[in-house]
Amino acid sequence: MRRAEIVAVGSELLTPFRTDTNSLWLTEQLNELGLEVQAKSVAGDQLDLLAGVLQSALERCELVMTTGGLGPTLDDLTRDAVATVAGVELELWPDVLENLRARFAARGYEMPTNNERQAWLPRGASILPNPSGTAPGFILELGGKRLVVLPGPPRELKPMFSEHVRPLLGSSGEVLVRRVLKVNGLGESALDERIAPFYRHLDNPSTTILFTEYDIEIHLTARASSREQAETLLAGLAEPMAEKLGKRVYSSLGESLPQVLARQLKARGVRLASFESTGGARIADRMMALEEGPLVYAGGLVAPCPASLEQAATMADEARSRFGSELAVSTSVNGQEVFLGLAGPNGVETRTVSLLGNRELVAARASQSALDWLRLVYLA
DSSP: OEEEEEEEEOGGGGSTTOOOOHHHHHHHHHHHTTEEEEEEEEEOSOHHHHHHHHHHHHHHOSEEEEESOOSSSTTOOHHHHHHHHHTOOEEEOHHHHHHHHHHHHHTTOOOOGGGGGGGEEETTOEEEOOTTSSOOEEEEEETTEEEEEEOSSHHHHHHHIIIIIHHHHOOOSOEEEEEEEEEOSOOHHHHHHHHHHHHTTOSSSEEEEEEOSSSEEEEEEEEESSHHHHHHHHHHHHHHHHHHHGGGEEESSOOOHHHHHHHHHHHHTOOEEEEEOSSSSHHHHHHHTSTTHHHHEEEEEEOOOOOSHHHHHHHHHHHHHHHTOSEEEEEEEETTEEEEEEEETTEEEEEEEEOOSOHHHHHHHHHHHHHHHHIIIIIO
């Protein structure tokens, strides 16, 4: 199994305002080639720091890929860091410089002087064309290790990888295939206690349990010489796990709960409405974010209301009546105590659940609890 690491470059990725999505896409691409991504990291725009991160990654694995830090400004330091790690000088590549000038000229502009920085690349690099932007990527071979340097904008990175990098990487003769089981209504420890006997003795497939904002995910990863063989390995582990967990597993395909509900509601020709009194329009937002949302979600109300079982019943009934839907759910929160209402063919029902977390987390999990209750009563 060939190993890879991804280094996302940019101090902005260390703030709450930007998220590294490139590594997720690259991981999927590399897994299809049988490459296991063993680590991902984010490095700020500091030369010594970035060089150290790259050096450590190269010591651990055969392939290191970087994203970002190839722009024209002084804080774009990926080229410098790579040259430092490789022990080579940056040199001006005349062909790259001319291509940059021609790119600006085609748009009727004179190239700013600082864009010349993008034509200074490590000696010995192999250039990766970038028809979607000004920053060329490049590859360096370093003593049996390969360093692939890609731009940060996804519209530049994706075609560069697909057209120029992926064909070079070839296939290791193995593929990595993942399956994700989505589970609701169990704590992480309780879940692991039930499924550990199925996976504790296995290293292929491997099992990872992830506690998310809404639920728990069981990530199963199999490696094999073909996708069909990997799928067989996954089925041999996923199916007994799902049988053990029963209806607590709401998806074996990695779908979100709203996605599952939307499909089931559409199949039955019924619609859902909601009334939420704490935490905003969580249910409404999640349902309307789906492509099928307008077909299966009738509408929602958001208003402050007392948190009680009686009020939860009134809210669910009001939502169903207001929007003329067949089904409706309601949520109201008092600290970590959540009151749920469910209106449907069986009449109006209520229940109370206790959820852990801060106010935002409890509100998110309240929406999940209400939707999962609906699934279990009317749609499972």
